[in-house]
Amino acid sequence: MLHQPQQKTYLLAVSGGVDSMVLADLFQVSGFNFHIAHINYHLRNEDSNLDQKLVFDFCDKHNIPFHLYEVSEEDEQPENSIQNWARELRYRYFREIQEKENLDYLVTAHHLNDQLETFIINLSKASGIRGLSGIPQNENGILRPLLGFSKDEIYDFAKENQIDFREDQSNQKTDYLRNKIRHNIVPELEKINSDFLNNFSKSINYINQAKDFINQSVDDKIKILKINSDENQIIINKEKFSQESELIRYEILKRFGFNDENEMQKVLTAQTGSSFFNSEFQLIINRNELIFENKLEVRNDNLEEILLEIIDNEIIIPQNIKNEIQEFGNCFWKVDKQKVQLPLKLRRKQEGDLFFPIGMIGKKKISKFFKDEKLSILAKQKIWLLCDADERILGVLPFRQDGRFSSEKSYDYFEVRI
Template sequence: MTTLTEGFRRYVAENGLFTHDDRILLTVSGGVDSMVMLSLFTAAGYDVGVAHCNFQLRGAESEEDEVLVEREAAKYGVPFYNRRFDTAAEMERTGESMEMTARRLRYAWFDSLSREHGYTTVAVAHHADDSIETFFINLLRGTGLRGLTGISAQREGVVRPLMFASRKEILEYAVAHRIPFREDSSNRSTKYLRNKIRLGLIPRIREINPKFTELMRRNLSRLADAQRFIDRGIERIRQDAVTTRDGIDTIRIDRIGADFPLGFVIYELLSTAYGFKGDVIDALCRALAKESAGRRFYSREYTATVDRGTILVARTSADDLCQTAVPEGALRTYCGNSVLYFERRDIDTIRDFGVPEHIAQVDADKLRWPLTLRRWREGDWFVPYGMTGRKKVSDYLTDRKIPLPEKQRQFVLLSGEEIVWLVGRRIDDRYRLTSETENVLRITKEII
């Protein structure tokens, strides 16, 4: 039977993750996975440093995690770096979820540490069970094949050298080698989708098939192989069907073989190279089928235009209003580097009228559909919530000292010609909830 130590060395070698010439920054939270990773690296003689993030979200628990990791780094005689983040304030400022905020903060810091101290690789302690959980998360949220391949062993300078091991194997190693670790109490909370899958769904599946983890490891490997095969095929199609001139990529539909599934090919062409999302691509394909020339669709950085059997893709210009229609009944729409989620509610279900800026609650019965989402333009005005007079959007943003790049990316949501929401900042007072409101449209902005 292969030990965890042997499995670690074999996995690193087979996947070419790093060598003893590399300086490796280990991201160590204090949990069992990262503490075992620290043990494996030091036992193998790698040149490592330890980075610990204290997100200050769990009170005394966060402080105790920090103390443990610092003590263990000292015991192993390796450099220790610690950073405390005001995560709650950052979430309030950006409107991001806790998970996305923590991810952005920590990886930006890891990049900074690597540049400052000469680390060539960042190691994260994800393991096989994490990859399986990610498969189910993406499956439930809706994804292409790429989203079903789990977590990759390495990407953009980040390696995951424990992907060969299960959570059970890692825990057994920690117990056998008396490696101290701490259990994050949030791992037991079922309010998070990952934990619902980990604590609810997967144990039920294991009752049916006790070898589920090993089976899924093989399945994910096959899916990853299939995606690599598809990637090669898509690149060949791209060479035949896509031409570039003056900064515009033109996708010629007639150069995509008739025996290929057209929607799937367009999805692969647009999602990987330009960052378009699935439902945006679905809408584009419908417009293509109807020969709706001139319709435009947006990803975070690109605009795709349907034009007589072709799709024209170019970087979105600064003066493009990125205007899209939001039909009644829409569940979400993309908004620059964000996504807006729409939820209809009865006024009796609203418990909190004071919501953060990344959420808007407006009187749904006052809206005229479809709504319009676009970047603001000169001359736009609205009545900021709590005020009685009109204010130009440009003046409002200037008064709030919004940086110019952020100001240029500001979106507005309109009902007819009236601004309903200066997205992510302030609703219009004319659409506020009142004692006469019966139906509420709740809109949440989330950074992607």
């Protein structure tokens, strides 16, 4: 079940139902090093307290560390989507315990019937190969060792080994989608084929093998379509991407967190300059490029402004910023001391910014200057403006200085060296 299980530590999520009590018993008789966590939502009056007591008594009898979270009025409960709220609450609590107690894995008691219900739910959502592959046995530090066993097998094991558990009567209701599938759809499928659940288990195994194959194919396709990449971004050829099958396009976008099927069509027809966002990535459309940027990486372009030191009349540009600027070239500017207000700073472009480029007559918007320089969307995001305390732009590094602040004197100036 687990690689070197005796050397690892575990946190078991135990509700008091037959699945989780069988799981707890198996871990106890196997001699694993584990803790147990229980959530009392207080949604079922005295039944909730009796569930808690059962789990606590099991831990007390076997000297197992017990962790309890009791939902109170301070925990704001939504009027709808209470299942999602409860799930987020318990997993957040479990992770807190893991971190505090330094436990390697979280273990849940999901079983084969849960797998089937999840499959049907995902099938109705057109969720792709990942959704159809169901609940993973081992992913993101969460283990589900009972996934291969049916609910009936778990009941039989509990009866044979005299394992105490409690039934949650709310599971008999059909208020929620999962319960409707459990009580209305699955029994009909089993009437059609008495061996349906066993055959489904085999099918899920085949689907997972297909998922692994597709994932490898997607990795290979990304390598072929990739124009450039570093630790923070991957650039893909948009034209070649659009020529791939719908499945490959969908799976590539999902790899970067873009799961909406409608969003895929928007990406294919989006104009240059369009951006798409999710919690992890920003997708930028730049001519024939799809630029996927990792939003979780700390990058210089996340900085709003940087105050600059002046040492021996040289404006000191931080080395990490200087490295970024040098992608576009070098410069040596002389800034008239008498014409600027200190402190000087670097910042990104803002709406309406303009300056007076040296060697030209009149003013020009920074956006127009970028366009004339034929800078890509990505390049524009990396450009720094040198400004003074009055927000006047002294130049666009390293391209062009503002002629109003350039010094022609052989003294009384600040140097900018890139």
